[in-house]
Amino acid sequence: MYKLNPLLHQELRLRIISFLATVERADFNKLLEISSATKGNLSVQISKLQEAGYVEVTKTFKGKYPHTKCMITEKGKKELTEYVSRLKKMLNI
């Protein structure tokens, strides 16, 4: 029986990390758009990924407004690769 990383095996967090794996960085609004989540929920899930060291978050200002940018870390990439590899084994693909 293959055990999947519980931090990644959650719909919204998986959406965030797989999107970040394909770009160098994305801002909060973009993640909001691709995930269709609420601001609060997205914020909570990004924080969880950040605490685990999978995602790096930079907060700056664009004019008067806060601007949050996220990028996947090396650890995040490694965990996602491992997660995908286990999924493939589970599904025999």
Next chain:
Amino acid sequence: MEAIKSIEIIESMLKESKKSLYRHSFYFILWGIMMIIAGLAEYFFYGKPYFWAIWPATATAGGIISTVYSRKEGKRSGTVTMIDRIHLYTWGAFGISLFLAIFYAAYNHLSSYPLVLLLAGSATFISGGVSRFKPFIWGGLVLEAGSVACAYFIDNRYHGLVFALSIFLAYVIPGFILRKSENV
């Protein structure tokens, strides 16, 4: 969550990131049109006083439009990819080299077209390669051929015309093909 659902999510995010690719066609079309105007103006007004002034005029107009567009597009895109970064540095290096090449050519009383086409050809070829977009790879080669033609076979009087034609084939036509694929 089912394992198959996880795969679907990952696949959908891959598709989503492709949609988020920065739209580069605008710059090729814009600069293509600007350079064609400049090349043709130089051809038709060749030898007239201040005929060279069309170059700074079109470069300034193109620069302003590009800056406004990139700010707007940057907000829309919300992402930065490795390809965006390669484009930025390739065309940044092109801009600096272009300035120096025009200066060297003017200093030595030579036509700047062979050098300008050579540099533009290299940058376009790289852009085409990293984007895996063949029309720009071919476009880069067309510009290199234009450079050879201007350097060895064509009289200075017609360099503006050769330049305009090369840019039309290398920037404008591929730019519109790319635009069509970006809008899908």
